[in-house]
């Protein structure tokens with residue numbers, strides 16, 4: 090049992106002063122406002138819920154910074170980035186995946202992500218066509234070492250495109266038959282418990298057949314787990330979908346599947362107004378990954394209208410060009426400001442933009458990871474962050490604007506402690522496993538020789 094006394098805390102009931110939170114066996118067992126600290130309590134400044142990183146490809150952390158040079162044809166876009174990413178994927182084995190994933194998960198916890206949905210399609214070891222238990226174990230071990238709550242989302246990848254029967258040579262690394270995939274999912278799901286659980290998903294409409302997608306969606310419904318899919322990230326995908334299926338991607342999905350709040354639609358960048366309203370209405374979560382979407386030149390999701398229609402959003406760091414949830418929230422708003430020439434566009438749920446975005450990401454992220462609502466309440470997961478209330482970033486801010494300062498001040502995060510599943514992973518601003526993670530990662534990053542990938 091752990092007692093935490095916070096001078097200020099944001100719980101499911103709103104901001105409170107002098108809040109004593111007790112946790113036991115990974116859950117919050119008591120919250121008392123207007124309380125006093127007890128002997129052995131940890132004393133903290135400001136306590137807020139941890140955030141979910143609802144979309145991660147852990148292995149891509151090793152590619153960050155290696156694709157920022159103009160290619161020979163000066164036509165760099167998502168597709169040219171993807172071919173470089175495939176070169177990296179071809180070099181990653183279970184051992185290097187463990188080191189890269191442990192590093193990125195450790196970085197996530199240190200910046201306030203307390204859970205992650207790992208959208209994992211790198212199932213096979215190099216040269217193999219069956220899913221390797223070692224690749225899955227690398228992800229699960231990395232999450233345990235970093236102390237992050239993991240929703241493992243195995244992903245089916247079958248084919249190169251809507252009109253293609255199979256994968257390209259590059260994609261063979263992660264391609265599976267639907268039967269092998271479902272067997273892999275079953276094995277992973279049997280290990281659920283504690284801070285590990287599963288979701289399930291398909292890479293995209295272009296990468297799986299409608300028949301396979303139906304089977305996966307049926308398993309998600311049967312098991313009550315979140316169902317994830319990339320959708321409408323690129324204009325080219327929309328055009329191909331119109332050509333081959335006679336409908337836009339989101340339009341086709343919503344017409345052919347019973348999409349509900351258990352679905353996580355990743356990106357959904359290129360949607361028209363009808364599709365946007367339909368997503369909001371069916372309560373599916375749209376996972377936005379602003380730093381990656383900007384890095385890849387994907388386009389801009391129509392956030393304001395979606396929030397006005399009470400749509401649910403989550404955030405993800407996706408390719409990990411940035412690992413900072415507050416930066417994701419900042420750029421979510423800034424993209425809208427740049428395109429609309431207005432300010433405080435996302436301040437729809439509340440007048441404060443930072444608080445609105447933060448609270449939306451807490452609840453939407455929890456839904457995408459298959460958790461309860463993510464807020465601090467009795468019975469909830471004991472996943473939280475303790476902020477230093479002596480930090481210059483927060484000086485002069487009351488509870489009215491504290492979260493706005495966190496999102497929009499853009500400097501070193503004033504994180505004192507992070508708790509996941511009732512255990513302290515970060516104390517005095519330092520992750521307990523930082524050195525171990527870094528040492529292994531430094532070796533692997535050099536061995537991967539990724540500067541060759543960009544040439």
Ligand SMILES: [Zn+2]
Pocket residue numbers: 144146208319355407
């Ligand atoms: Zn992705």
